[in-house]
Amino acid sequence: MIGIFITVAFTISGCLFFNRNKLINYTLLVLFIALLIVFSYVEYNHLNIRELGFFKPDALGVLLLIASCIVSIPVIIHGYRYIEKHNLDETPKSRGVFFGAMVLLISACSVVYLSGHIAVTWIFIEITTLSASTLIYHHRNLRALEGVWKYVFICAISITFVYIGILFLSLSLKDAGIDDMSFASLYANAGKLNPFWLKLAFLFIFTGFTAKLGLVPMYTAGIDAKDKAPAPAGALLASVLMNAGFVSIYRVYAVISRTPLEHWANTIMIIAALLSIFVATVYMTRIKNIKRMFAYSGIEHMGLVMLGLAAGGIGVYAAILHIILHTLIKPTLFLQFNQIYWVYQSKSIYDVGNYFKYNKVGAILLFLAFISATAMPPSGLFISEFLIFQSLFQAHYIIILLVVLILLTMIIWGFGLNIFKLLFTPHPTIDETRIPHISPWESFSQYLLLGLAVYLAYNPPVQFVTLLQAAVKLIK
Amino acid sequence: MTDILLIALAMSLLYISIANRLYTYLTILVFQGFILFGVTYLTLTKISTINLMLIMLETIVFKALAVPLFVNYVIKRNGITREAEPYLPNFVSLIIVTFITVSTIILSSSIKDVNLDKTFFVVALSTIFTGLYLIVTRKKIITHVIGYLIIENGVFVLSLAVGNEMPMLVNLGIMLDIFASVLILGVFFNRIGDLLKDPDIHHLSNLKD
Numbered sequence A: 001m002i003g004i005f006i007t008v009a010f011t012i013s014g015c016l017f018f019n020r021n022k023l024i025n026y027t028l029l030v031l032f033i034a035l036l037i038v039f040s041y042v043e044y045n046h047l048n049i050r051e052l053g054f055f056k057p058d059a060l061g062v063l064l065l066i067a068s069c070i071v072s073i074p075v076i077i078h079g080y081r082y083i084e085k086h087n088l089d090e091t092p093k094s095r096g097v098f099f100g101a102m103v104l105l106i107s108a109c110s111v112v113y114l115s116g117h118i119a120v121t122w123i124f125i126e127i128t129t130l131s132a133s134t135l136i137y138h139h140r141n142l143r144a145l146e147g148v149w150k151y152v153f154i155c156a157i158s159i160t161f162v163y164i165g166i167l168f169l170s171l172s173l174k175d176a177g178i179d180d181m182s183f184a185s186l187y188a189n190a191g192k193l194n195p196f197w198l199k200l201a202f203l204f205i206f207t208g209f210t211a212k213l214g215l216v217p218m219y220t221a222g223i224d225a226k227d228k229a230p231a232p233a234g235a236l237l238a239s240v241l242m243n244a245g246f247v248s249i250y251r252v253y254a255v256i257s258r259t260p261l262e263h264w265a266n267t268i269m270i271i272a273a274l275l276s277i278f279v280a281t282v283y284m285t286r287i288k289n290i291k292r293m294f295a296y297s298g299i300e301h302m303g304l305v306m307l308g309l310a311a312g313g314i315g316v317y318a319a320i321l322h323i324i325l326h327t328l329i330k331p332t333l334f335l336q337f338n339q340i341y342w343v344y345q346s347k348s349i350y351d352v353g354n355y356f357k358y359n360k361v362g363a364i365l366l367f368l369a370f371i372s373a374t375a376m377p378p379s380g381l382f383i384s385e386f387l388i389f390q391s392l393f394q395a396h397y398i399i400i401l402l403v404v405l406i407l408l409t410m411i412i413w414g415f416g417l418n419i420f421k422l423l424f425t426p427h428p429t430i431d432e433t434r435i436p437h438i439s440p441w442e443s444f445s446q447y448l449l450l451g452l453a454v455y456l457a458y459n460p461p462v463q464f465v466t467l468l469q470a471a472v473k474l475i476k
Numbered sequence B: 001m002t003d004i005l006l007i008a009l010a011m012s013l014l015y016i017s018i019a020n021r022l023y024t025y026l027t028i029l030v031f032q033g034f035i036l037f038g039v040t041y042l043t044l045t046k047i048s049t050i051n052l053m054l055i056m057l058e059t060i061v062f063k064a065l066a067v068p069l070f071v072n073y074v075i076k077r078n079g080i081t082r083e084a085e086p087y088l089p090n091f092v093s094l095i096i097v098t099f100i101t102v103s104t105i106i107l108s109s110s111i112k113d114v115n116l117d118k119t120f121f122v123v124a125l126s127t128i129f130t131g132l133y134l135i136v137t138r139k140k141i142i143t144h145v146i147g148y149l150i151i152e153n154g155v156f157v158l159s160l161a162v163g164n165e166m167p168m169l170v171n172l173g174i175m176l177d178i179f180a181s182v183l184i185l186g187v188f189f190n191r192i193g194d195l196l197k198d199p200d201i202h203h204l205s206n207l208k209d
Helices: A002-018 A022-044 A059-086 A092-114 A118-139 A142-176 A183-188 A195-213 A220-228 A231-256 A262-286 A290-311 A314-344 A360-373 A380-394 A398-424 A440-458 A462-472 B002-018 B022-043 B049-078 B090-109 B118-137 B141-161 B167-195
Strands: none
Touching: A002 A022, A002 A092, A022 A059, A022 A092, A059 A092, A059 A231, A059 A314, A059 A440, A059 A462, A092 A118, A092 A231, A118 A142, A118 A195, A118 A220, A118 A231, A118 B167, A142 A195, A142 A220, A142 B141, A142 B167, A183 A231, A195 A220, A195 A231, A195 A262, A220 A231, A220 A290, A231 A262, A231 A290, A231 A314, A262 A290, A262 A398, A290 A314, A290 A360, A290 A380, A290 A398, A314 A360, A314 A380, A314 A440, A314 A462, A360 A380, A360 A398, A360 A440, A380 A398, A380 A440, B002 B022, B002 B090, B002 B118, B002 B141, B022 B049, B022 B141, B049 B141, B049 B167, B090 B118, B118 B141, B141 B167
């Protein structure tokens, strides 16, 4: 099925690039959504069966695949709304390129989730860079160019780092006497790998993938990208693409967790996570650009996920739960951003206010999304964040826990300050006659996503828990 | 013979650290491409002939000819001034690059692994770090690209060190070369040139918080 998926998805993407007919364009998109749903269903029923030699749909991969499938549907619908409504200068060509790149990005990430070989992961991560940069450059102005240049350059360096890491990994294999670099073989022979080269490999691979995951040191590219990309594309970059980075790091970490180096790797991850949360705090408390604020919130959550992973125990379960709920919640913020822009024609916090008056349904949703993203109950993230704190406590990282709690409080303060200004503070200079009426249906899919996140956290279905537990078992 | 070529590669790094004109950088890129061609031929003795030809073709056509010619074309077309415009004086650059090389030698001498050819390791690491250093200390966007190409050359040397056992990895490296260079150079640099007359990183500092 993976072979069929790659062929059909890439063909659809290619057709979208070259096709200029509107009707065919949207038919192809519907076709792609159907393909994605069928693919997720089939892979769910083919857990842990190796395909084409290089792919193995393990529990984590299937979970993220289903999550990305759920998110992709509203993102594509909102992409359609964006192209139709937002820009008068959209041409058939720009529409085709936009959707073609979007389909390519979603399918490349889906393949990364199911990859069972580090080289395959690497190749498809390269393809995500290509498609993401096309999305970021959608508006073709100087600022978009700056964003895309920085993104491409940093991603090129990070992908080189990952490649160096793979080379070091191959050196560490020499001791074990194997040359198969699939994850299954690495797991089986983890004990025999040369620890020195494995350490270097982990360092380089981890650093490289942080560009996709959004952690210190390579997080900067992602922020500019999510800021400059159209909001539906930003929603993809903040969820589906970050998950691709997570799954890659998780699998390499799963190798090192089977060796005595586990503790060392945990230290590295905790340092990166703490710095990420710190950076997010610094920017969230002083930021004035709404979209960048959402992007920094993602950095904070990825830091928390890494802390859970490093703390071990229940933390691993919580980390995976956290990243799945984050996949559902973060896109709602980005998708909602379009409506804010339609009302105010600005991203700056100085130009907005009194949103409740102009768009009630959207404002309530934004408020709920704020509660969800800051992990206040009844948000789904509250459960996972609570479990992460519990795991930190159990692992005796008390000081780290305290620091994180203080930083998170500051983030809630900064985030809340901006959101409440947007929602409630009256804005004196705005011309109310120019504000368009926004249909409540524009917010419908976002409500569904938030509701799903709450449902999955408080009343998880049995199949979901089984998959989560199987995903946790990838780490010894 | 391999060692001589590799040491020549390391010496070209010292030269690039004091180079002033963009054309000197390009000449060094061409020179490094030819050295890599030789090293590939001498090192990869155990892989199939077709694969070897593919790799050598990549080094000579892509690294030594196509990319430098294209960068040259971009420089001419956009009328970029010939100075490299480093932030630091050349003498300091020379000292730092020397320091990088010496510290990689010290680092590698602390590794006790019979599987590793130390010369490859030292030259590769010092090339990678010199490339990073060039990116950090030069003002023009085009010198950033050249710095990245030098990093790629270093990575290629590293991949040759394991190339006989795992030719797949060398092929992956070639993919990286072609993919990243085409993406960086082909698609975007053209457009940066169209929008900005004298591409300098100061023009690209609007996105910030």
